[in-house]
Amino acid sequence: MLVWKKEFEFGIPAIDDQHKRLIEIGGSMFELVNDDTRDDYFDEIVAMLKELENYTVNHFRDEEALFDAxxxxxxxxxxxxxxxxxxxxxxxxxxxxxxxxxQKETLLNLLNFIADWLVLHIVKTDREYVPLLLAAQK
Ligand SMILES: [Fe+2]
Incomplete structure (x- = not known):
C-alpha cells in the first residue's frame, strides 16, 4: 500500500508537499486496481498517467533547481x-x-513501478541531498 510515512519527510516543505502528492497519486492507482466493480477504467488510467507525467516533470525541475543551487x-x-x-x-x-x-495488467505494472521507484528514490536518492539543502537554509 502506498501511503505517506514519516520516514519520507525531509523537513523541506516545498519538497515534502510534492512528494506527498506523488504518493497520493500512487494511492489512487492502488484504489483503482482494487476496484472490481467494473472492468473499464481506461480514461482514469490515462488521466493518471498524464497527471503523473506533468507532476513529476515539474517536481523534478524544482528539486533539481534546489540541489543545483x-x-x-x-x-x-x-x-x-x-x-x-x-x-x-x-x-x-x-x-x-x-x-x-x-488495462489491469498495465495498472499493475504501473503501480509496481511507481511504488518501487517512489519509495526507493525518496528514501535513498533524494535523502542524499537533504543535509546540504538543510545546511544551506540556515
Ligand atoms: Fe529526486
Whole structure:
C-alpha cells in the first residue's frame, strides 16, 4: 500500500508537499486496481498517467533547481534517475492501445513501478541531498 510515512519527510516543505502528492497519486492507482466493480477504467488510467507525467516533470525541475543551487555533487546521477522515470512513463503513454486492451495488467505494472521507484528514490536518492539543502537554509 502506498501511503505517506514519516520516514519520507525531509523537513523541506516545498519538497515534502510534492512528494506527498506523488504518493497520493500512487494511492489512487492502488484504489483503482482494487476496484472490481467494473472492468473499464481506461480514461482514469490515462488521466493518471498524464497527471503523473506533468507532476513529476515539474517536481523534478524544482528539486533539481534546489540541489543545483547548493552545488550538490550527486546532481548528474540524480537527474539521470529522474530522466529514466519520465522515459518509463512516456513508454506507457506511447502505446495507449496496449494500455486499453490490457488495462489491469498495465495498472499493475504501473503501480509496481511507481511504488518501487517512489519509495526507493525518496528514501535513498533524494535523502542524499537533504543535509546540504538543510545546511544551506540556515
Ligand atoms: Fe529526486
Amino acid at each position: 547548493v552545488g550538490y555533487v550527486g546532481s548528474m546521477a540524480h537527474k539521470f534517475e529522474h530522466k529514466i522515470f519520465v522515459k518509463k512513463l512516456e513508454t506507457f503513454m506511447s502505446d495507449l492501445d496496449a494500455v486499453d486492451s490490457n
